[in-house]
Amino acid sequence: MNGMSALTDLSSFSAYPIIQAPMAGGASNPQLAAAVGAAGGLGFLAAGYKTSEAMYEEIRQVRHLSSHPFGVNLFMPQPATADPSAVAVYAEQLAGEAAWYGTPLGDPESGTDDAYDAKVAILLEDPVPMVSFTFGCPDRSVLDAFAKAGTYTVVTVTSPSEALAAQWAGADAVCVQGLEAGGHQGTHRDDPQLDGAGFGLLSLVPQVREAVQIPMIAAGGLMRGGQIAAVLAAGADAAQLGTAFLVCPESGANPLHKRAVTDPVFARTELTRAFSGRPARGLLNRFMREHGPYAPPGYPQVHHLTSGLRKAAAAAGDPQAMALWAGQGHRLARDVSAGRLVELLVAELHAAREALA
Template identity: 65%
Template sequence: MSSALTDLFVHPIVQAPMAGGVSVPQLAGAVAEAGGLGFLAAGYKTADGMYQEIKQLRGITGRPFGVNLFMPQPEYPGASTGSTGAADAAPPYGAAVEVYAHQLAGEVTWYDTELGDPDSGRDDGYDAKLAVLLDNPVPVVSFHFGVPSPDVLDSLRRAGTFTLVTATTADEALAVQRAGADAVIVQGVEAGGHQGTHRDNPEADGSAVGLLSLLAQVRETVDLPLVAAGGIMRGSQIAAVLAAGASAAQLGTAFLATPESGAHALHKQALTNPLFVRTELTRAFSGRPARGLVNRFLREHGPYAPAAYPEVHHLTSPLRKKAATSGDAQGMALWAGQGHRMARELPAGELVAVLADEIAAARAALLDGGEAS
């Protein structure tokens, strides 16, 4: 295990950065104080909003923590260069998104709200957030949806920041290594929320790889520390990915149900609600593959959602917000990994301690079994 990585936290437990208000400072701080690596999610926030959360987190803990950024997205094929403002002008997004907007007309009526503007920005304030993180360095920065430039990674390294980049294939992991990142987050298909693919390729749907197989492939491809992510809910699973070559494990859904999590109460309850029996990868809510609990919205619109992120994310945002305020879990994006039924409603710090005990027990059982044989 890389000493530069292990020096950051006591237990090999990383709390995944979950955008949309889930990974709040209280959650990241509790995990950090318990010896794990807590993470803030800067996705969908302004640069100042991110900075304010960093300041709040530093008031909670003096231990290392991380901040996650979304990479800017390339222009959606078929998008126009912008609106002319004329009433009969073509919309500033692809025709497929326009068709999907018509598909959602019933949702607009049901929730008595309007669709969002698909042309609300593609870069998520990336440059402004980087500027903040270079002026006020944090211990760890991770990236989702692509690979930063070598210059960006080098600048963060010179600022004293450890960098991680998500990969969902061995080829993506190799691109991460070539760019100069310090470690790779290896994300298996079991993971909840958005797959961190570097390019959304609809032709590759269904070809995503499970975590243990992907870990083996990546381990033979790159020479960097690996952080395993995807469906991990128990310490025994963490012990398994450590044995498979990972330096640490990143858990999202496991922390989603904690009282410190900023997830909506309906989202937390849905994890173990027998009404939601399985998860599925879908573009229904955002235009990018993301794993969530199968509800009415996902079933009705998933088959028709185009590969258009973040246009679809912006488009459906008011619907999702209205569903949440209306108490309607059937219209919310209930992101969850495949192990969601194993969620435990424990305080975050207590969950880290329980997971650490389970890791130790799994390792001891393995040693005992080896000695017995």
């Protein structure tokens, strides 16, 4: 640990070791983050896919709604590894979808850094309690600057080697993401040869615990307090849940997405590159089945390409061409308020601990 953030322990951010995952694309809004904070968990905003101004406006709203600590998640800029010809071939393949939904495909080259520098500058100028990073690890200079500003930093990792890199760079904590997690896999380098070759959470947590000394947040498929007890027993300091909070009324997720999470029609999840060009776990639908096998590695180019299609499908009320991100435990989702969900999780966590004792 370094700088001012060394004064803060992970447990000082919330009454309970429960963190609401940052879900880019609208689910993680100020209302959800504030409600989770008020119930004793730690709420998170997702700055991914937003302008720096939109991120700042959401921070302002959370501060207006809540006096509790909260976090902001940033996407790391991606190296230019996409093959433009492969992306062009994929665009041709999606022409039928564009015609069907009556919308043009997006421009794959409409920005690859997600306004990272501008967002970092805002967060250093007007610090928030916690900042986490996905798709890579920032330079030591960036992490040191956040430490100086009094911000606690978390780097998302999917392997012991990524966790070590984060510790060396000066991160205060790591968020260990298992293969079960909904949405994008937070790997630091997108290697198509490793698709689906990641670690399940309960095998990953002890390996990372032995590799690094910094605190650890566990994420991936967690839906019940008993699972939280399990990852804490395995060495994690807190648990991060996304899909569990996605269906809450405060979440900004599309109502079609919320319904699909517990709809028996969507029986399982799969990892796919179909929507964004990077492996992400979602409910298996028609778009994933038809285009997943052919989608090239190319993030965020493929994300920009399919963005309009996904919006048009949502507007048409058709979940079969939406990115329905969800973790493997999605069928366990409960349609209750965020505050009630934290209460239930805490009660289950206590019950599991008593049973173990």
